Amino acid sequence: xxxxxxxxxxxxxxxxxxxxxxxxxxxxxxxxxxxxxxxxxxxxxxxxxxxxxxxxxxxxxxxxxxxxxxxxxxxxxxxxxxxxxxxxxxxxxxxxxxxxxxxxxxxxxxxxxxxxxxxxxxxxxxxxxxxxxxxxxxxxxxxxxxxxxxxxxxxxxxxxxxxxxxxxxxxxxxxxxxxxxxxxxxxxxxxxxxxxxxxxxxxxxxxxxxxxxxxxxxxxxxxxxxxxxxxxxxxxxxxxxxxxxxxxxxxxxxxxxxxxxxxxxxxxxxxxx
Numbered sequence: 001x002x003x004x005x006x007x008x009x010x011x012x013x014x015x016x017x018x019x020x021x022x023x024x025x026x027x028x029x030x031x032x033x034x035x036x037x038x039x040x041x042x043x044x045x046x047x048x049x050x051x052x053x054x055x056x057x058x059x060x061x062x063x064x065x066x067x068x069x070x071x072x073x074x075x076x077x078x079x080x081x082x083x084x085x086x087x088x089x090x091x092x093x094x095x096x097x098x099x100x101x102x103x104x105x106x107x108x109x110x111x112x113x114x115x116x117x118x119x120x121x122x123x124x125x126x127x128x129x130x131x132x133x134x135x136x137x138x139x140x141x142x143x144x145x146x147x148x149x150x151x152x153x154x155x156x157x158x159x160x161x162x163x164x165x166x167x168x169x170x171x172x173x174x175x176x177x178x179x180x181x182x183x184x185x186x187x188x189x190x191x192x193x194x195x196x197x198x199x200x201x202x203x204x205x206x207x208x209x210x211x212x213x214x215x216x217x218x219x220x221x222x223x224x225x226x227x228x229x230x231x232x233x234x235x236x237x238x239x240x241x242x243x244x245x246x247x248x249x250x251x252x253x254x255x256x257x258x259x260x261x262x263x264x265x266x267x268x269x270x271x272x273x
Contacts, residue, residue, distance in 0.1 A: 008195055008205065009156065009195065009197065011191070012143075012188070012191035012192055012195055013153070013154055013156070015186070015187040015188040015190070015191040016036070016140070016145060016147075016154040016186075016188040016191075017032070017033065017036040017037060017186065017188070018033055018147060018149075018153055018154050019032050019033055019038070019149055020149055020150075020151075020152075021149040021150045022149075024086050025042055026086070026132075026133050026134045026135065026149055026150075027045060027086065027087035027091065027092055027134045028040055028041070028042055028045055028087070029134075029135075029149035030092070030127060030134035030135050030136050030147075030149065031045075031092060031095055031096070031136075033135075033136050033138075033147035033149065034125055034127065034136035034138055034147065034179065035099065035183070035184055036138075036184060036186035036188065037184065037186075039099070040095055044095070045081070045087050045091055045095060046081055048080075048091050048094050048095055049080035049081035049087060049088070049091045050080075051094075052080050052088075052090055052091065052094060053080055086132060087134075089103070089129065089175075089177070092127065092134065096179060096181075099181075099184075100181055100182070101179050101180065101181035101182075101183070102179070102180045102181055103127060103177050103178075103179055104177060104178050104179075104180060105175070105176075105177055105178075106126075106170075106175075106176035106177060106178055107176070112178070112180055113178060116178050120162075120163060120166055121139075121144075121159055121162070121163070123139070123178055124138065124139050124179070124183055125137070125138045125139070125178070125179040125183060126138075126166070126176055126177065126178060126179070127176075127177040127178075127179060128169055128174060128175070128176055128177075129174060129175040129176075129177075130169060130172070130173065130174035130175070131173075133150070135147060135148035135149060135150070136148075137157070137162070137165075138183075140186070140188040140189050140191070140192040141189060141191075141192030141193045141194065141195065141196065142192070142194075142196045143156060143157075143192040143195065143196040143197065144156075144157040144159065144162040145157065145188075146165070156197050157197075158197050158198060158199045159198075159199060160199040161199075
């Protein structure tokens, strides 16, 4: 039964569009993974950034081109993009706006954000920023998936781990945004209509109403390891530690070991922008 459940999930995962990290183009990958298509190129986002810069320049020029603020603005590099391929939140918001989608801070007073803070599992798409790295997490059917481009592929999240990851990002200095509006439909939406991973490590097909087994460690073991690993000193290390705890659920530990070295090393490698 466990193998049957895993096969179903593996098949469903192939329906998820996923761009891996290329240079510092995490903003581009974040948007394309979130929208499940290669909708935006680096050129597209650079043009959006240039237009935002020009609008800001015009606004400042209206106050006078001989002011100190205007001269400093002209002299300094753009705050919306740089030569490495990094893009600002304003660029991502503008790009999503072109798709009739709205990017709103998770911490804002917007009534939708208040609702999301009380029930994050009811949302469909989060955009996350931490230490100059953008990534997205999207719900397909009832299954949350981490679409971080630094990973080797889409990462299926249990509801408990998803909420823990949101909390970790907030407490370790990350920024969270919610995307509101009608998301483009994808094949993954259909693939995960009923299929999802549960907190106790089982695979559930809600369409037929039964569990399909498990090949993971139990949730209590994973959470215990997470507490030990969360002693990391920097925000990035903390997120990597939380992810390593989750990955450890897929690898049985050797006798006497607190966690899987393979999982932790892979997490360190994949979490770097």
